[in-house]
Amino acid sequence: MEKIVIEGGTPLKGRVQVSGAKNSAVALIPATILAESETVIDNVPNIRDVHILIELLQEIGGQVRLRGGELKVDASRMRDTPLTNGRVKQLRASYYLMGAMLGRFKRAAIGLPGGCNLGPRPIDQHIKGFEALGAKVRTEKGAIYLEAEKLSGARIYLDVVSVGATINIMLAAVRAEGQTIIENAAKEPEIIDVATLLSSMGAKIKGAGTDVIRIEGVKRMDGCRHSIIPDRIETGTYMIAAAASRGQVMVDQVIPKHVESLTSKLREMGVKVVEADEHIIVDGSQTKLKAVDIKTLVHPGFPTDLQQPMTTLLTQAEGTSIVTDTIYSSRFKQVDELRRMGANIKVEGRSAIISGPTPLTGAKVTASDLRAGAALVIAGIIASGLTEISGVEHIERGYEQLEAKLKGLGVQIWRQSAEGQAALYRVK
């Protein structure tokens, strides 16, 4: 297994360019199934989740090509091939194949999704939505089978505000007969991005980005060209890394509004953050960091996906910070690893209580999930000495060119091969 090795202690300096959003890309790619001609998506991040989805589209007959961030998908010859193999379990977003295939073929057989292990992650709201549209759904041997004679628009109230269920129901409802209304819908920017693509393909969607989405079903959808929004979680990760390392970084090609909850927390901590139209400058160089409390919430609240990186930053703040994750019951797997590096953190139920500041020292640690990986990379950047991070495959699910981007900001970072031979990471 490969490892990321970091020699810590250098404040980040310079400019970093943010990639297209993982959580948009992983929904937009399955959405291309709905078009009966070629779709082109720009700004596609070169990450593991995207690669797996491309393979899954190819498995059902799609002609797919990813070159330099441009993805071309010709879905005209796709079939309703069952996708019940191990590949779907390697990511969470494979659940979007259910909505998209149900919309296009009126049937789908998809293995239960994987993704980060953050506690229970049921998909009951997705299924409730599909059933309301007229699908018969059964779960058998780790896969979900969906079938509908026809899909009919329905009024669907989500019991839990869910990004995945909102998008998945949209994907099926665009091809249902009549009107669908999703109430208590999620409002994340990625939902607007998916609605924009679907509208360009011919769908009729109103209200994406609010908690009531209205969809008028259409008979046919065609390909189009679409560019993915910047990744707000990657944006936030570099902002947090800049503050933690007491660096000065321009995080470029971003939508500042999408990270407002983080920006205001960083300012509360005493970090200087300057927003422009398409970039954010984070200056932590003169800062004595103050402890703050954080509660993760649905958008536009503080995103759960930035909670783990934030716990690393808070180890450097003066005083006690309490971080509460209201979205997931078990999203503090980074904490044991941070403790190995010297952090003073206690987990009580859904809260982490962090006392600081504590100097961190390099250690051998393991990333158990994607954002735990980001938390440990930031810890490695600010720790004294060498940090070796295993579980790199989780990090690769969601960060494009992580080492190259950090190297560009002055971080001493290497990839270590399975044989244990440290090889200096070569920037392409």
Ligand SMILES: CC(=O)N[C@H]1[C@@H](OP(=O)(O)OP(=O)(O)OC[C@H]2O[C@@H](n3ccc(=O)[nH]c3=O)[C@H](O)[C@@H]2O)O[C@H](CO)[C@@H](O)[C@@H]1O
């Ligand atoms: C691929 C993708 O976009 N992943 C994101 C998406 O995950 P995902 O779409 O899986 O997350 P949801 O918004 O659905 O989950 C939010 C909460 O609702 C619960 N729930 C969800 C669906 C359901 O049918 N029943 C149910 O109880 C979940 O267990 C969780 O507690 O949104 C999460 C919350 O912002 C992010 O952390 C993930 O990065």
Ligand SMILES: C=C(OP(=O)(O)O)C(=O)O
């Ligand atoms: C939880 C995440 O991803 P996924 O839902 O794909 O597991 C994440 O991106 O932080």
